[in-house]
Amino acid sequence: MHGEPQKEHQWLQRLVGEWTFEGECSMGPDQPPMKSTGSEVVRSLGGLWTIGEGQGEMEGDSSCRSIMTLGYDPQTKRFVGTFIASVMTRLWVYDGSLDATEKVLTLDTEGPKFTGEGLAKYQDIIEFISDDQRTLSS
Numbered sequence: 001m002h003g004e005p006q007k008e009h010q011w012l013q014r015l016v017g018e019w020t021f022e023g024e025c026s027m028g029p030d031q032p033p034m035k036s037t038g039s040e041v042v043r044s045l046g047g048l049w050t051i052g053e054g055q056g057e058m059e060g061d062s063s064c065r066s067i068m069t070l071g072y073d074p075q076t077k078r079f080v081g082t083f084i085a086s087v088m089t090r091l092w093v094y095d096g097s098l099d100a101t102e103k104v105l106t107l108d109t110e111g112p113k114f115t116g117e118g119l120a121k122y123q124d125i126i127e128f129i130s131d132d133q134r135t136l137s138s
Contacts, residue, residue, distance in 0.1 A: 003046075003048050003074075005047045005048060006072060006074055008072035008074075008079065008098065009047060009048050009071070009072050011098060011102060011105075012049075012050045012070055012071070012072065012079075013044055013047065013050070014128060014131065015042045015050045015052065015070070015126075015134075016042050016043060016044050016050060017041075017042060018039065018040075018041050018042075019039065019040045019041075019042065019134075020037075020038070020039050020040075021036075021037065021038055021039070021040065021054075021056070021136075022035070022036070022037050023035065023036040023037070023038075023056070024036075028114070034058055034059050034060075035058070035059050036056045036057060036058040036059070036064075037056060037057055038054060038055050038056025038057060038064075039054065039055060039056075040052050040053065040054040040055075041053050041054075048071055048072075049069060049070065049071040050068075050069070050070045050071070051067065051068075051069050052066075052067065052068040052069075052070075053065070053066070053067055054066040054067075054068070062087075063086075064085055064086055064087045065085065065086040066083065066084065066085040066086070067082075067083070067084050067085075068081065068082070068083045069081045069082045069083075070094070070107075078095055078096065078097060079094065079095070079096040079097060079098065079105060079107065080093075080094060080095060080096075081093075081094040081096075081107065082094065083109070083124070090111050090112060092109045092111055092122075093109060093110075094107040094108070094109050094124070095107070095108050095109070096108055103127055103128050104125060104126070104127045104128075105125070105126045105127075106123055106124075106125050107123060107124045107125070107126070108121065108122075108123055109121075109122050109123070109124065110122065122138065123138070124136060124137070124138050125137045125138075
C-alpha cells in the first residue's frame with residue numbers, strides 16, 4: 001500500500017529541522033519547577049512521518065534523550081504517533097487532531113499517574129507561534 005501525502009502530512013513537515021528548547025516542568029505542588037534545555041532534530045520519513053530526536057539537560061546534572069514519531073492516518077482522519085524517553089519505560093501512543101486555525105496539534109495519550117498507581121489521560125500540545133518558533137505543552 002502506497003500512501004500519498006495529505007495536507008495534514010504537509011503540516012507535520014513544518015516540524016522538520018533543528019530546534020533548541022527551554023523547558024520548565026512542575027514536579028508537584030510542594031516542589032519548585034525543574035528547568036531544562038536542549039535540542040531536537042526532526043527529519044521526514046517519506047513525507048508521511050516525522051521523527052524527532054531530542055536531547056536535553058535538566059537541573060541537577062540529569063540528561064534525557066527522546067524520540068517522537070508523528071504521522072497522519074487518512075482512514076481515521078487522526079494524527080498518530082509515539083514518544084519514548086531514556087528516563088522512562090513507557091511507550092506513549094498518540095491520537096490527535098489539528099485545531100481549526102491549523103496552528104495547534106493536540107495529541108491525546110495515556111500513561112502512569114504521577115502518584116504511581118493506575119493510569120491517567122494526558123495531552124501534548126504543539127503550537128506554532130511562527131515558522132521558526134513553536135511551543136510544546138504537556
